[in-house]
Amino acid sequence: MTGLWHDHAVPEFLQVGEEVLPLVIKRHRSAKRICLRYHPGDHAVSLTLPRHTRVVEGMNFLTQKSEWLITTLMEMPSKKRIKPGVVIPLCGERVRVKHDAQQHTAFMLKRGVLTIAGDRQEFTKRMTEALRKIARQEIAARAEKMAKKTGRRIHRITVRDTRSRWGSCSSTGNLSFSWRLIFAPEEVMQYVVAHEVAHLRYMNHSDKFWSLVAYLCPDYEAAKAWLKLHGKELYRFNA
Numbered sequence: 657m658t659g660l661w662h663d664h665a666v667p668e669f670l671q672v673g674e675e676v677l678p679l680v681i682k683r684h685r686s687a688k689r690i691c692l693r694y695h696p697g698d699h700a701v702s703l704t705l706p707r708h709t710r711v712v713e714g715m716n717f718l719t720q721k722s723e724w725l726i727t728t729l730m731e732m733p734s735k736k737r738i739k740p741g742v743v744i745p746l747c748g749e750r751v752r753v754k755h756d757a758q759q760h761t762a763f764m765l766k767r768g769v770l771t772i773a774g775d776r777q778e779f780t781k782r783m784t785e786a787l788r789k790i791a792r793q794e795i796a797a798r799a800e801k802m803a804k805k806t807g808r809r810i811h812r813i814t815v816r817d818t819r820s821r822w823g824s825c826s827s828t829g830n831l832s833f834s835w836r837l838i839f840a841p842e843e844v845m846q847y848v849v850a851h852e853v854a855h856l857r858y859m860n861h862s863d864k865f866w867s868l869v870a871y872l873c874p875d876y877e878a879a880k881a882w883l884k885l886h887g888k889e890l891y892r893f894n895a
């Protein structure tokens with residue numbers, strides 16, 4: 657959080673360290689002073705302003721309190737619930753989650769917004785379904801492309817909520833992946849897909865296998881290291 661804010665430039669989101677949080681600015685008639693709060697449930701920040709306080713003063717207050725916000729976020733439990741209003745990483749992009757009961761399609765991903773249809777009570781179920789479908793699509797698109805390069809054919813692709821491994825490959829050409837890979841950076845998803853596709857050709861971890869992985873995903877070593885270090889974080893997100 658840097659810089660000064662002008663009244664006409666109020667961000668909807670707040671960058672705190674590595675994180676981007678929704679920011680809600682409220683006015684409260686009886687508030688005596690500016691009040692800044694972090695809401696762990698929504699993973700959002702609210703700024704309450706007294707009646708006659710200008711937004712710019714509120715934003716400057718926010719800047720002064722950035723140290724406190726960073727500490728608060730670092731101390732919060734690592735779970736993150738996916739609810740309307742939150743921002744989640746999706747295939748390396750930051751996507752804001754929305755609910756729209758009137759929407760005709762079950763879900764829509766457009767211009768950085770993922771909108772889920774249906775009753776609010778069904779949001780959790782529908783959100784999980786949407787994420788799985790998006791994961792399957794994204795993973796399949798990458799896998800098919802890579803399989804072509806290796807001259808092998810994929811029999812079937814499934815996505816699951818696996819805990820022990822990010823992907824697997826059977827001798828009959830069935831590939832299976834954790835749908836949580838959609839929360840990972842693009843190169844990481846590329847690497848896991850490349851790894852399983854390479855197994856279509858080599859059912860081992862020989863030098864030939866790793867050369868094929870490198871051919872499909874030149875940056876695989878960094879991605880592999882990322883997974884080792886941050887893989888657990890992909891379990892933070894739950895609808």
Ligand SMILES: [Zn+2]
Nearest residue numbers: 851855860861
């Ligand atoms: Zn392997």
